[in-house]
Amino acid sequence: MREIDMKRVNDTRDQMLATVKSPTLTHEQKVATMANLADSMLEVLDLPEGLDELMTDTIKTKCICDLAEGHAPLRPRYIIPDYGKFMREGSKFLQLEPPKDIYEAINSLLIFYKHVPSVTNFPVYVGALDELLEPFMDDVDEAQAKKLIKLFLTHMDRTILDSFSHANVGPVATKAGRLLLEAEAELEHAVPNVTMKYDEDLTSDEFALLGIKAALKSAKPSFANHKMFKSELNEDYVIASCYNGLKYGGGSYTLCRLILGNIAKRSKDLDDFFEHQLPYVCQVMADYMDSRIKFIVEESGFFENNFLAKEGFIHRDRFTAMFGMVGLAECVNYLMEMQGKTGRYGHDEEADALGVKIMDQIEAFNQAHVNPYCEVTGGHFLLHAQVGIDSDMGISPGTRIPIGEEPEELIDHLRHCEKFHKYFPSGTGDIFPIDTTVHKNNEFLLDIIKGSFREGIRYLSFYAADSDVIRITGYLVKRSEIEKLERGENVLQDTTALGMGAKHNSRIMERKVR
Amino acid sequence: MKVPVNKIIPFSAVDGPGNRTAVFVQGCNFNCRYCHNPETRNLCKNCGECVEKCPKHALYVENGEVRFRPELCCGCDTCIKTCRFGCSPRIQYLDAGEVFERIKKQMPYIRGITVSGGECTLYPDFLRELFVLCREAHLGTLLDSNGTLDFEAYPELLDVTDGVMLDVKAWTDEDHHTVTSVSNEMVLKNMRYLASQGKLFEVRTVIVPELFDCRGTVRETATLAAQYLDKGNIRYKIIKYRPMGVREEYAHYRVPDQAFLEELAELARSCGMTDVLIV
Numbered sequence A: 001m002r003e004i005d006m007k008r009v010n011d012t013r014d015q016m017l018a019t020v021k022s023p024t025l026t027h028e029q030k031v032a033t034m035a036n037l038a039d040s041m042l043e044v045l046d047l048p049e050g051l052d053e054l055m056t057d058t059i060k061t062k063c064i065c066d067l068a069e070g071h072a073p074l075r076p077r078y079i080i081p082d083y084g085k086f087m088r089e090g091s092k093f094l095q096l097e098p099p100k101d102i103y104e105a106i107n108s109l110l111i112f113y114k115h116v117p118s119v120t121n122f123p124v125y126v127g128a129l130d131e132l133l134e135p136f137m138d139d140v141d142e143a144q145a146k147k148l149i150k151l152f153l154t155h156m157d158r159t160i161l162d163s164f165s166h167a168n169v170g171p172v173a174t175k176a177g178r179l180l181l182e183a184e185a186e187l188e189h190a191v192p193n194v195t196m197k198y199d200e201d202l203t204s205d206e207f208a209l210l211g212i213k214a215a216l217k218s219a220k221p222s223f224a225n226h227k228m229f230k231s232e233l234n235e236d237y238v239i240a241s242c243y244n245g246l247k248y249g250g251g252s253y254t255l256c257r258l259i260l261g262n263i264a265k266r267s268k269d270l271d272d273f274f275e276h277q278l279p280y281v282c283q284v285m286a287d288y289m290d291s292r293i294k295f296i297v298e299e300s301g302f303f304e305n306n307f308l309a310k311e312g313f314i315h316r317d318r319f320t321a322m323f324g325m326v327g328l329a330e331c332v333n334y335l336m337e338m339q340g341k342t343g344r345y346g347h348d349e350e351a352d353a354l355g356v357k358i359m360d361q362i363e364a365f366n367q368a369h370v371n372p373y374c375e376v377t378g379g380h381f382l383l384h385a386q387v388g389i390d391s392d393m394g395i396s397p398g399t400r401i402p403i404g405e406e407p408e409e410l411i412d413h414l415r416h417c418e419k420f421h422k423y424f425p426s427g428t429g430d431i432f433p434i435d436t437t438v439h440k441n442n443e444f445l446l447d448i449i450k451g452s453f454r455e456g457i458r459y460l461s462f463y464a465a466d467s468d469v470i471r472i473t474g475y476l477v478k479r480s481e482i483e484k485l486e487r488g489e490n491v492l493q494d495t496t497a498l499g500m501g502a503k504h505n506s507r508i509m510e511r512k513v514r
Numbered sequence B: 001m002k003v004p005v006n007k008i009i010p011f012s013a014v015d016g017p018g019n020r021t022a023v024f025v026q027g028c029n030f031n032c033r034y035c036h037n038p039e040t041r042n043l044c045k046n047c048g049e050c051v052e053k054c055p056k057h058a059l060y061v062e063n064g065e066v067r068f069r070p071e072l073c074c075g076c077d078t079c080i081k082t083c084r085f086g087c088s089p090r091i092q093y094l095d096a097g098e099v100f101e102r103i104k105k106q107m108p109y110i111r112g113i114t115v116s117g118g119e120c121t122l123y124p125d126f127l128r129e130l131f132v133l134c135r136e137a138h139l140g141t142l143l144d145s146n147g148t149l150d151f152e153a154y155p156e157l158l159d160v161t162d163g164v165m166l167d168v169k170a171w172t173d174e175d176h177h178t179v180t181s182v183s184n185e186m187v188l189k190n191m192r193y194l195a196s197q198g199k200l201f202e203v204r205t206v207i208v209p210e211l212f213d214c215r216g217t218v219r220e221t222a223t224l225a226a227q228y229l230d231k232g233n234i235r236y237k238i239i240k241y242r243p244m245g246v247r248e249e250y251a252h253y254r255v256p257d258q259a260f261l262e263e264l265a266e267l268a269r270s271c272g273m274t275d276v277l278i279v
């Protein structure tokens, strides 16, 4: 382990004391922050040359960001346990037999969730809840089943204190799925996030419409293009965290992101951007990710010692890593201005074509880069359109059009999404607030989902413009909870603070209502 | 055949089932007092007054006729507020093929189109041509009508029309005159005919209690429509009058309260209608 200087030690100690004394952080949030600060003093990774400069703190120049994963990763960032195996076989470590009825099933799952680590210390994936619960649907009558499901969901909402936590339903309609969606619509909780895997050949209109109805009440589920994900990741994919496509029984070691706008600012001209700056930053980031993965796999001992791996709930060889990016819009606009051109991303053909060229280059880089521990995805990372973090300012998530510049007509907005969603098997998505006072027509949204998925859009989220639960960038937050936090009160979920930051820095309340 | 098109809304959630492209043509043979697009009723008389008022220079005169450059327009509506004749200068003359080109851009996001107005049945040949193109592309075809075209005389149009959304603005001829300045003999004939052909997708009545006998209209309309439900579902849409967009001299009517609308919906149900909607 490398030495660090006393100044850094003392700065960190100051931050720790401030954490202890913080009036707004809850106890759990303090403990997590303290652990991260302790971790920040470790220096064990083999850092690529040049990384330091590219990761420097100011958001105006920083080109690479590791999303606070820490200096000595003690677990992979995202873990996707095989809950099906757990339901079939139970767990020795947790001393649980396979559940025999719905009460045991729910109880076992709630126990398991408390033992699934992640970068946030909360499970980013809580299972295909419809599939997991369907076998137990005949144990009780429908009213009882719904009540149990509501208690189950409420328990999650109050103990998984972070909405980067994701349940899946679909693509096929089930009784458990239906009850789950009805319960979500009635409860209006922020956690867990829910995605409906949708395939027009497998998902009935009735089931999809139930999903849309729930989405307009509680901002979830979102809709994932099942055909598309299946073609890239096979049948055993899941949607976790914000909207990340990952392998069941695996996960993602790490997620780092390119801040494309700042890479453009380093460039002398267009050639410099494509020939030198972009390839250079991509290479440094990939090397950094390689080094993080090497540590997790070869040194941390996680895959040797954690019960999830020992009992086969996860498999090292089903993990991959996510090569993320943000701010394509700002990058393109900057490069256009640099050439003295006025066309803007999302509105101008040349600007959009430049965006496509940038994505093509990033994709080609990723296809050429090999990591020995990402076998499950052909030895490559998966591209990820990252949704941004609360401190981002003037950086649009992934490939999204900046808020306030959305095209007038929704059709033009969707045509733009079509060009960019294909690059991101490990997640991208666009969000549309809907004016439900005008649209009492849920089939309107169903038609949009069907059309989108036929045209190669990957993932869509809707929420009612006037609902309490809203989608910030990928995660969900309650407006009423943000207001509490703004008044200086404690709030249960740590994502509320992120939502508040995004509200102030990224104008998420000003999205164009459709 | 080119027709005056007032506007095309690419995605509409309020003009029939699912997501549809809505096409609005210019010109109407009624004069409903509560019309909230009064500027869609008449064709421009080329007086030129609005041209000078347009802040964006989106209007100009060519060969004595007013022309419109949509790409410059900011939608400020100064022109239609200026016009004394109930017209809009923001008209483009398009034929069925040209309109279809603009509809195609929304495929596969839409399940169909709805043509509205003004009164679209003033241009039956255009409608037929457009609907033939839509049918070939597997798009649904609905039209919105005040019911003055004798549909029975246009079997080829009806063949390619999925359904008609028909306004029954008042039941008695006298009331209908009060509301629209026109008789409703043809409207009621059409209602029977379309319903008997299974082409009456929806009937609708705008509720303005001071203007006509709303209870009587809803009762009689519902009773008649209900006799044909075995030919296919007919929705009855009870529309709340809103002063938005209505000409100043007629914008004084009282907005009906929810209780009255509920009462009318209940009345329609008691007459045998099952699919009743208040909007």
Ligand code: SF4
Pocket (backbone or CB within 6 Å): B028, B029, B030, B031, B032, B034, B035, B036, B037, B038, B040, B041, B117, B118, B119, B146
């Ligand atoms: S029929 Fe429709 S467009 Fe014509 S005047 Fe009446 S409300 Fe206006």
Ligand code: SF4
Pocket (backbone or CB within 6 Å): B053, B054, B055, B056, B057, B058, B059, B072, B073, B074, B075, B076, B077, B078, B079, B080, B090
């Ligand atoms: S709405 Fe009329 S007045 Fe206003 S810019 Fe357009 S054409 Fe000109």
Ligand code: SF4
Pocket (backbone or CB within 6 Å): B043, B044, B045, B046, B047, B048, B049, B050, B051, B066, B079, B082, B083, B084, B085, B086, B087, B088, B089
């Ligand atoms: S729209 Fe009206 S004001 Fe304008 S030229 Fe035509 S008739 Fe005159």
